[in-house]
Amino acid sequence: MEAKSERSVVVSGKTVEDAINNGLAMLGVRRDQVDVEIITEGSRGVLGFGAEHARVRLAVKVPAAPPVAETPPSPPKREGPRFRERRPAREPRHAEEVRQVEEVSVAEEARPAADVRETRIEPGEGTPEAVGREVLDELLRLMGVHASVDTYLGEDLADEGQPAPIVLNITGEDLGILIGRRGETLRALQYLVRLMVSHRVKHWTNLVVDVESYLARRRNALESLANRVADQAIRSGRTQALEPMPPYERRLVHIALRKHPRVTTQSVGEGERRKVTIVPKK
Structure with missing residues (x-):
C-alpha cells in the first residue's frame, strides 16, 4: 500500500x-x-x-486510504427451502482464561499527547536553575551539540500533591542522540548535571533535564496508555502486560492506576525485561 x-x-x-x-x-x-x-x-x-x-x-x-470498491448488484433471490443458520459454538470460558498474557507496546498504543503545560521562569544569578543552565550549556558545547536551554516549571512532570520541578529543556535540531534508547542517555545527562550543580551550590538540587519536552510528552503517552489497557483488561477479564520499561516509566504507570477501582498493577520479570502487568480485580 x-x-x-x-x-x-x-x-x-x-x-x-x-x-x-x-x-x-x-x-x-x-x-x-x-x-x-x-x-x-x-x-x-x-x-x-x-x-x-x-x-x-x-x-x-x-x-493511504484504500480505494472504495463498487458493490456489484445482488442477483435476484430465489425462493427455496429455508435452513436455520448454525452459529459457531462459544469458546469455553476456561480456554479464554488460560490464554497467554498479551504484551502491549507503548509505540503501538501511543497517541498524540496533549499540549505540555509549562510556566517560563527567568533564573536569578547564583540560583540552582541558573547554575544548571550554565553547566548544561557547557556540557552541550563540549559534546559539540548546537542547542539552547530554556528553564520552566514542569507542571506536567509533578506528582500529585508535589510542587512542579524546575526543568532545563534543551531545544534545537538533531537532538535524538541526547535521548538515547529508552531515554538512557537523557537520564545519565540529568544525573551528571544534578551532581555538578549540587557541588556548586553546596546542596542537592532536584533539576530535571529534558529534550524538546520529551519527558512531558512521554509521561502523557504512558498515562493515556495505562488507562486504555486497563479498559482492555476489564473488558476481556484477562491480565494485560505492557512492554518492558525502565523503573521511572514503570512507576508512572503504577501511579496512573493506583486509584483505579477495577484493576491493580504489578511489576514482573527481571532486569531489562521487567514490565508492568495490569490485572482486573475479581
Missing part, C-alpha cells in the same frame, strides 16, 4: 543503527512505521581522530 510521510526527523548516532534507534525514540514509533533514508553512514576515523557520526532521516508512514 502506498504511504505518504507526515512527520520526519534527522538524527545522528555512532552507527546507522544507533541513529535509527535515536530517531524512533524521538518519534515514539516502531521501526516498521517509518521510512529510513541514510544520509551518511559515518566513519570511525584514524585512531579516534576524524570520526564522523552516521546521520539518517526518519519519516513516519501514514497509510
Whole structure:
C-alpha cells in the first residue's frame, strides 16, 4: 500500500543503527512505521581522530486510504427451502482464561499527547536553575551539540500533591542522540548535571533535564496508555502486560492506576525485561 510521510526527523548516532534507534525514540514509533533514508553512514576515523557520526532521516508512514470498491448488484433471490443458520459454538470460558498474557507496546498504543503545560521562569544569578543552565550549556558545547536551554516549571512532570520541578529543556535540531534508547542517555545527562550543580551550590538540587519536552510528552503517552489497557483488561477479564520499561516509566504507570477501582498493577520479570502487568480485580 502506498504511504505518504507526515512527520520526519534527522538524527545522528555512532552507527546507522544507533541513529535509527535515536530517531524512533524521538518519534515514539516502531521501526516498521517509518521510512529510513541514510544520509551518511559515518566513519570511525584514524585512531579516534576524524570520526564522523552516521546521520539518517526518519519519516513516519501514514497509510493511504484504500480505494472504495463498487458493490456489484445482488442477483435476484430465489425462493427455496429455508435452513436455520448454525452459529459457531462459544469458546469455553476456561480456554479464554488460560490464554497467554498479551504484551502491549507503548509505540503501538501511543497517541498524540496533549499540549505540555509549562510556566517560563527567568533564573536569578547564583540560583540552582541558573547554575544548571550554565553547566548544561557547557556540557552541550563540549559534546559539540548546537542547542539552547530554556528553564520552566514542569507542571506536567509533578506528582500529585508535589510542587512542579524546575526543568532545563534543551531545544534545537538533531537532538535524538541526547535521548538515547529508552531515554538512557537523557537520564545519565540529568544525573551528571544534578551532581555538578549540587557541588556548586553546596546542596542537592532536584533539576530535571529534558529534550524538546520529551519527558512531558512521554509521561502523557504512558498515562493515556495505562488507562486504555486497563479498559482492555476489564473488558476481556484477562491480565494485560505492557512492554518492558525502565523503573521511572514503570512507576508512572503504577501511579496512573493506583486509584483505579477495577484493576491493580504489578511489576514482573527481571532486569531489562521487567514490565508492568495490569490485572482486573475479581
